[in-house]
Amino acid sequence: MFFSIMGFLKSSSLIKIQNILAKFPLTKPSQIHSHGRTKLRPNEVLKEYLKTNATAKALFLFRDLIRKSISSIDSFSLLYITKVCTRKSLPHEGRQFHTLVVKFGYEPIIFIQTSLVSYYSSVANLADARQVFDEMLTKNVVCWTVLISAYVDNQKPNSALKLFREMQMDNLEPDQITLTVTLSACADLGALDMGKWIHNYIRRSKKLDKDLSLYNALLNMYTKCGDIETAKILFVSIEKKDVKTWTSMITGYAIHGQATEALSLFRAMTQTKIIPNDVTFIGVLMACSHVAMVDDGKRYFKKMTEDYGLKPRISHFGCMVDLLCRAGLLQEAKDFILQMPVKPNAVLWRTLLGACGNSGGVDLAEDVRGRLFELEENWAGDDVIMGNIYGSSGIWDKKEITRNRINERRVPGCSWIEVGSEINEFVAGDCDHPFACKIYEKPKIE
């Protein structure tokens, strides 16, 4: 990785960068340097473009700076342009700007390093994010937090928790942002012990800035870990709630099949000034689907668009399909999928296929399997369901064909479970591997 950057340096990094930027047409200088009425300096324009999400404009401007006034590029320009790349997850451009950072000697600046870690995380390049972090001579809370977020964002919550512990072993105190991020790793893992440990840490700490995001993260951790009682107590104790607070609690009840509680909480929410958003409705629809309240689900789905002007996304349609399937309305579910305004994905069809496995219907199942074959032909679970359907219908020849398909797969299917929290050694290598053990020590709760 850094090898290649050094390689770029030797073979003139500027030419490489110009190549990357050459695909954008030239912008006249007058358009660049005057912004509004007053003339602004390039960095101020870049900052403005960043604020307004004008990615292309920012890249045009930066290219013109390289071509015409390279001396006006400083560490702030590079910081802003790196943030532009992060915001849009541009997979190639950020690396080129990293090259420039090296060339200009801005590598030791902690703000630059931190935003590079964040950039590599945004393009799912954890190896380079880690390398920039490892090469930092002085590390502070912010860069540790960015790296922890990187692992959370890229579905490596065990690694995130491991880093959280390493940070403390490095004698750095986490702040409220570190804790918010770490709590989401706990939520992803169902790591209730660690979550409680953090809750306790928050209670003890006097200097921590305990803002609403932190409490929302705590609430979310408790609901995702299944401790709905503590979640409820926490929810009540939060005086100033926002839409996320309400949504977390509603979704928490929904996940645990407590539809009545979820829906009455939604009604209570409508009595406040907090307006439900599309995510809130996912919680509401989940609640209906988990207890097969078909008519209520349909009503809320309508309410969402008609009363709140919210446009349903694929996940909302997914909730509806789930709702119809759980109620055994398989044909209606299929019709619903076919008339959706968005293209159905594999997950959606798979919901229906799973339902066919529960309540029969070989013809429908074969139809759905055919559609799934076009989307993700090698998903082992689909064949398992088909095999079971054939088996329960006594169609043994087709069952055998399906079983053989499964056995011929090169990559075995796998599942994983949480293995208690007493183990404080982690399995060598990737600790987010499905077969790795939990990696943190059992916290001592005072």
Place this chain on the structure above:
DNA sequence: ATAGGGTTAG
């Protein structure tokens, strides 16, 4: 002037 914040179907 400058870096960090998961409420989202199955």
